[in-house]
Amino acid sequence: MRKSLTAVALCLSLAAPAHAQLTGTLQKIKDSGAITIGHRESSVPFSYLDANQKPIGYAMDLCGKVVDAIKAELKLSSLQVNYQAVTSQNRIPLMQNGTIDLECGSTTNSVARQQQVAFSVAYFVTSVRMAVRKDSGVKDIGDLNGKPVVTTTGTTSDQLIKMNEKGKTIDVRNIYGKDHADSFLMVESARAAAFVMDDILLAGLIASSKNPANFEIVGPSLRDEPYAVMMRKDDAPIKAIVDKTLTGLMKSGEVEKLYTKWFMNPIPPRNVNLNFPMSAAVKAAFQSPTDKGVE
Numbered sequence: 558m559r560k561s562l563t564a565v566a567l568c569l570s571l572a573a574p575a576h577a578q579l580t581g582t583l584q585k586i587k588d589s590g591a592i593t594i595g596h597r598e599s600s601v602p603f604s605y606l607d608a609n610q611k612p613i614g615y616a617m618d619l620c621g622k623v624v625d626a627i628k629a630e631l632k633l634s635s636l637q638v639n640y641q642a643v644t645s646q647n648r649i650p651l652m653q654n655g656t657i658d659l660e661c662g663s664t665t666n667s668v669a670r671q672q673q674v675a676f677s678v679a680y681f682v683t684s685v686r687m688a689v690r691k692d693s694g695v696k697d698i699g700d701l702n703g704k705p706v707v708t709t710t711g712t713t714s715d716q717l718i719k720m721n722e723k724g725k726t727i728d729v730r731n732i733y734g735k736d737h738a739d740s741f742l743m744v745e746s747a748r749a750a751a752f753v754m755d756d757i758l759l760a761g762l763i764a765s766s767k768n769p770a771n772f773e774i775v776g777p778s779l780r781d782e783p784y785a786v787m788m789r790k791d792d793a794p795i796k797a798i799v800d801k802t803l804t805g806l807m808k809s810g811e812v813e814k815l816y817t818k819w820f821m822n823p824i825p826p827r828n829v830n831l832n833f834p835m836s837a838a839v840k841a842a843f844q845s846p847t848d849k850g851v852e
Contacts, residue, residue, distance in 0.1 A: 581792040591637035595657035599738035601761030604662035608826035615819035620661035645711030660787035678846035679783035682838035683755035704750035
């Protein structure tokens with residue numbers, strides 16, 4: 558009898574690694590039966606609120622696929638999805654303290670941030686430029702000398718003008734918006750001469766404004782930056798699922814359909830069309846997925 562019980566116990570131990578070896582975020586999700594997605598409120602078309610205050614967007618669709626994969630991996634009959642709005646300033650602390658499990662928005666994967674959090678393979682690559690009023694007279698970085706320039710608190714765009722080689726000889730007055738909508742409003746109301754930010758976010762804000770024809774994106778690219786899903790640092794199991802899911806969407810061509818949906822067609826809530834064709838950098842990111850961060 559003792560030998561038989563020992564054999565049974567051994568078989569059970571070998572057959573049960575799926576749940577017994579869960580750690581980190583996956584264990585947290587399994588134990589609670591819920592996952593919390595961090596989202597942005599005005600990062601059109603990645604992660605923003607629709608007319609019913611529901612988070613939607615390209616990044617939200619991608620993370621929806623990830624949630625499905627996590628649910629399948631954990632063999633859960635149901636998985637509650639909670640949403641938590643985050644800002645550029647609090648998204649990393651909320652990830653670190655466990656408030657959110659994945660952040661799905663317009664967060665740049667940088668080497669500096671990798672010291673605090675982890676990132677998936679990139680699902681978009683943007684160029685940092687500036688939005689201005691057409692009547693501002695601002696066409697290039699040199700035109701900003703002595704003028705107020707807005708960036709959003711907690712973003713990588715902050716200080717990029719001064720870091721840029723051409724920007725070393727100019728003196729600008731930095732002001733900060735609490736989120737992208739607030740920053741754009743400062744340009745719209747002429748409190749700032751320019752809003753330095755990722756070109757696609759600027760395009761979304763302009764397209765969604767009351768008078769899109771009043772604004773334009775100008776100047777050189779200050780830097781190309783990869784967007785990715787943000788996760789807790791040193792949590793390999795959930796990163797493996799996220800990367801496998803996103804890479805699968807890229808290899809199957811499904812991600813291109815999602816791109817067309819959000820960047821080349823009318824989107825809610827105002828049915829504006831960003832008309833933002835896929836760049837060479839984005840195509841390269843889909844063809845050769847990587848989680849390399851920008852310096």
